[in-house]
Amino acid sequence: MIIKNIGELVGIVPAGVLRKQGAEMAETGVLHDAWLAVEDGKIVGFGKMDDLVGHDGNDRESIDAEGGLVMPAFCDSHTHIVYAGSRDGEFLDKINGLSYEEIAARGGGILNSSDLLHETSEDELFAQSMVRVREMMAKGTGALEIKSGYGLNPEDELKMLRVIRRIKESVPALVRITFLGAHAIGRGYTHEGYVQAVVDMMPKAAELADFVDVFCDEGFFTVEDTDRILTAGAACGLRPKIHANELAVSGGVQVGVKHGALSVDHLERTGDAEIEALRGSETMPTMLPGSSFFLGIPFGRAKEFIGAGLGVALASDYNPGSSPSGDMRFVMALGCIRMRLTPVQALNAVTLNSAYAMGLSDITGSITVGKRADLILTHPGWTLTKIPYLHQTPFLRTVFLGGRALK
Ligand code: NIG
Ligand code: FE
DSSP states (O other): OEEEEEEEEEEEOOTTOOOOOGGGGGOOEEEEEEEEEEETTEEEEEEEGGGOTTSOOTTSOEEEOTTEEEEEOEEEOOOOOOOOSOOHHHHHHHHTTOOHHHHHHTTOTHHHHHHHHHTSOHHHHHHHHHHHHHHHHHTTEEEEEEEOOSOOSHHHHHHHHHHHHHHHHHOSSEEEEEEEEETBOOTTOOHHHHHHHHHHHHHHHHTTOSEEEEEESTTSBOHHHHHHHHHHHHHTTOEEEEEESSSSOOSHHHHHHHTTOSEEEEOSSOOHHHHHHHTTSSOEEEEOHHHHHHHTOOOOOHHHHHHTTOOOEEOOOOBTTTBOOOOHHHHHHHHHHTTOOOHHHHHHHHTHHHHHTTTOTTTSSSBOTTSBOOEEEEEETOOTTHHHHTTTSOOEEEEEETTEEOO
């Protein structure tokens, strides 16, 4: 397949660049009036239309972009899209003034989702979750991470992990699986008893999961709990990606970096110590502006992180309690409008860096020869800047995942 007459081809990254940090965040390779060729689901070449001679074999299926933009599909490195039912009742509580913490303290929040999940069959959970995955792919997401964490006992956590595995095997998007047993204290457990239960779940969870996560925050799990759980995860080969510093300056960033976390996520509440801890590490700071927006809490200090030479990834956090949306274009727009990232910085945050934050940036997340052809083609007339600027105007023409147009 060859896409011709691309008005703007953005997100071009040289092979071997797995993430962008600091000043590199402001750079993206761009070609105007371009073509891009795909073979066996991978990008095999791109260039200027003027130089197309020789690549224009008649055997290739040709798509006329009519001046539309082509960019890498979105990568969403933090979601909780496997859940049962809805928490729309809590939405009313929130409108009436209760905070996330107050709703959780009344037995709502994560425990509410856990009760619903317990009563839902595995097939039904899969069916409900697939509706969300299909919606995300249709909106341009080509790679996503999905967490457990609404099971909160050994049986239901494994049920969730099996459902995520089934999603992974059913969709053209790339899926990474995270074991978040330590999302809240399961019903019927003491705090200490549940931490031990999560440690005990680890070997079975590791058969299904790629990563281990802990909600290291005030009122949930302490730094000491996190240290214990991540040590147990490492013993089973699971690298951490953790929730940190959403509700308080929790020490989560530091314990994550100490354990070589692939990412530390949320970061709505950080000081300079968190930036210092991240400097020189392999850990990707990941911010979730959809939950800042929905909960009315501070946005992450992305500009300061970037100014300090760090990379930043943005993800949706799609979940029923703090971010009921998996729209990565909206995440990108919030990155620009509320966090004051430039469109290029936001693009890097929602593609390459988010792919890095789930260990996938060697195979997706940029326009690079040899990577999967996970692409967004827009309608004619779109530029990178207009995507977050005209943030509600339909822009997508076709999403290609592994080189195939999503129907
Ligand atoms: O990332 N912060 C913890 N976990 C989710 C919310 C989960 C829920 O409320 O269901 C989050 O915001
Ligand atoms: Fe989350």
